[in-house]
Amino acid sequence: MAKILGIDAAGKGLSLAVAEGDKLLASACLNVGLTHSQRLLPVLAAMLDAAALTIQDIDLIAVTNGPGSFTGLRIGLATAKGLAEGRGIKLLPVSTLEAEAYAVRHMGAYICPVLDARRNEVYTALYTPEGAEVWPPAALAPQALAEKLREFLAQNEPQQVIFVGDAADLYIEEMRQALPGQALIAPPERRLFGAPGCAFLAGERLEEALPPERAAAFYLRLSEAERNRNARLQAEAAK
Amino acid sequence: MVKILAIESSCDETAAAVITDGYRLLSNVVATQIPVHQLYGGVVPEIASREHLNAVVPVVRRALDDANVKLSDLDAVAVTKGPGLIGSLLVGVSYAKALAFAAGLPLIAVHHLEGHMNAPFLEHPELEFPYLALVVSGSHSGVALAEKPGYYKLLGQSRDDAAGEAFDKIARALGLPYPGGPAIQQAAREGEPVYDFPSAWLEGTYDFSFSGLKSAVLNFLNQKQMKGEAYRVADVAASAQEAIVRVLAAKAVRAAREYGRDTIVLAGGVAANQALRERVQELAPEMRVIYPSPQFCTDNAAMIGAAALGKFARGEFADLSLNAEANLPLYFYA
Numbered sequence: 001m002a003k004i005l006g007i008d009a010a011g012k013g014l015s016l017a018v019a020e021g022d023k024l025l026a027s028a029c030l031n032v033g034l035t036h037s038q039r040l041l042p043v044l045a046a047m048l049d050a051a052a053l054t055i056q057d058i059d060l061i062a063v064t065n066g067p068g069s070f071t072g073l074r075i076g077l078a079t080a081k082g083l084a085e086g087r088g089i090k091l092l093p094v095s096t097l098e099a100e101a102y103a104v105r106h107m108g109a110y111i112c113p114v115l116d117a118r119r120n121e122v123y124t125a126l127y128t129p130e131g132a133e134v135w136p137p138a139a140l141a142p143q144a145l146a147e148k149l150r151e152f153l154a155q156n157e158p159q160q161v162i163f164v165g166d167a168a169d170l171y172i173e174e175m176r177q178a179l180p181g182q183a184l185i186a187p188p189e190r191r192l193f194g195a196p197g198c199a200f201l202a203g204e205r206l207e208e209a210l211p212p213e214r215a216a217a218f219y220l221r222l223s224e225a226e227r228n229r230n231a232r233l234q235a236e237a238a239k
Numbered sequence: 240m241v242k243i244l245a246i247e248s249s250c251d252e253t254a255a256a257v258i259t260d261g262y263r264l265l266s267n268v269v270a271t272q273i274p275v276h277q278l279y280g281g282v283v284p285e286i287a288s289r290e291h292l293n294a295v296v297p298v299v300r301r302a303l304d305d306a307n308v309k310l311s312d313l314d315a316v317a318v319t320k321g322p323g324l325i326g327s328l329l330v331g332v333s334y335a336k337a338l339a340f341a342a343g344l345p346l347i348a349v350h351h352l353e354g355h356m357n358a359p360f361l362e363h364p365e366l367e368f369p370y371l372a373l374v375v376s377g378s379h380s381g382v383a384l385a386e387k388p389g390y391y392k393l394l395g396q397s398r399d400d401a402a403g404e405a406f407d408k409i410a411r412a413l414g415l416p417y418p419g420g421p422a423i424q425q426a427a428r429e430g431e432p433v434y435d436f437p438s439a440w441l442e443g444t445y446d447f448s449f450s451g452l453k454s455a456v457l458n459f460l461n462q463k464q465m466k467g468e469a470y471r472v473a474d475v476a477a478s479a480q481e482a483i484v485r486v487l488a489a490k491a492v493r494a495a496r497e498y499g500r501d502t503i504v505l506a507g508g509v510a511a512n513q514a515l516r517e518r519v520q521e522l523a524p525e526m527r528v529i530y531p532s533p534q535f536c537t538d539n540a541a542m543i544g545a546a547a548l549g550k551f552a553r554g555e556f557a558d559l560s561l562n563a564e565a566n567l568p569l570y571f572y573a
């Protein structure tokens with residue numbers, strides 16, 4: 001059975017995991033500030049070593065490819081590409097939101113991952129308690145998200161939603177006020193670390209594995225320079 | 240035979256090269272992003288980072304293919320650790336570390352400016368330390384003593400815009416394309432330096448300042464426009480180039496004389512400027528003036544490989560916690 005290395009460096013937390021079938025062989029999680037580029041490979045080396053594994057034992061690299069911190073995504077993806085290319089194996093990108101939602105599946109609540117998108121927005125999506133996508137990924141203001149969830153939960157069972165992701169603790173009070181009795185938050189050990197979910201989800205969709213050069217980041221947002229240029233071109237076209 | 244794969248991604252070129260003993264290049268691949276950034280009149284860091292992530296795998300693979308080597312034939316992976324655009328650097332550093340780890344190869348970290356200062360060895364392997372280096376590019380302008388491999392002392396540097404940045408900004412004001420250096424050089428060929436734009440001499444130092452020149456050119460253009468007076472772009476280009484070149488050349492030559500060096504190495508993208516090369520040699524006819532071909536002046540991985548050869552020989556390896564650094568001083572850097 002394939003051993004899959006999962007990598008999640010897209011948010012505040014950094015996590016790595018090795019999954020084989022439905023077994024989690026090893027995992028490592030750090031939440032010590034944004035030092036992903038310094039920490040990722042030393043933690044990987046230590047984790048594999050502790051599990052009596054080497055990188056040669058890994059059959060597939062899975063990595064969260066967004067949305068998330070632009071820099072974090074690139075650290076994760078560039079590392080994943082280097083590992084895959086160095087080993088001559090394939091790479092499987094997994095949505096950061098889906099990977100983080102995986103940690104709180106089957107808890108009887110809709111799952112709403114929220115990742116810090118700055119500019120007073122969160123990257124978010126909505127999943128059923130079993131993990132199926134209800135809303136596709138989007139960048140939303142927390143107030144807009146709360147309103148959308150209020151309307152949705154009024155018409156759907158179960159009437160609860162659980163928040164996960166690096167912005168969950170930031171907005172949970174606001175969500176509890178907007179959604180009285182309906183807003184739950186993932187426990188800290190399941191809130192920030194997408195690597196196990198990333199590895200397990202990859203195992204369910206092996207046919208989506210790509211040669212490393214074809215794995216791309218899913219930023220969800222254009223760069224600021226592109227947004228400004230598009231706005232200028234639109235304004236000129238409107239004249 | 241030592242074989243090193245070198246990766247460079249500090250600005251807007253994704254580059255990889257394979258180099259072996261005697262500074263012999265087995266391959267040299269550069270994927271430039273210039274057309275992408277031309278839309279914005281200069282390098283956009285976020286876009287540069289995105290382009291690097293897409294380009295890094297094919298560029299490195301092509302460098303290995305061109306050199307006809309496999310990863311297992313290599314002895315080390317070298318990478319630019321800084322200075323530069325942090326997002327761009329992180330792609331190269333993350334990729335190089337992971338590739339080295341997965342392939343079981345040692346990792347070598349190279350200072351970007353050490354790379355530039357070692358570029359002349361690619362075409363002049365007989366060059367010997369010590370020498371005086373004038374490193375001038377879109378992001379750096381400095382005068383440095385290259386003492387011995389791995390030991391460099393920065394004598395002075397730009398306090399504001401780099402020389403290449405000044406070329407870019409002046410080119411933009413003149414309606415010339417990005418990058419500004421080649422565009423201004425091209426335009427200047429048809430013109431004469433009839434306008435006396437200021438050079439900041441900062442006497443008693445080897446520092447530079449180019450923001451005053453940029454402002455002077457912008458003011459000149461505004462005034463001409465307000466008064467409805469005509470001017471020749473070629474003459475403005477030639478005059479601005481003269482103001483940049485005379486101060487760069489004079490300080491490099493003065494430093495070489497003060498420290499008793501008989502060789503001046505010109506490095507970095509602006510070293511491709513013909514007027515600069517000629518001026519340095521004119522001012523110092525007794526000295527050997529060495530500059531790389533244009534392809535080794537602009538950012539490339541061959542120069543990173545050239546610097547890495549010495550580090551490999553001296554056993555200077557980096558560990559897996561290597562980080563990219565946007566600002567990295569060059570002072571007896573080893």
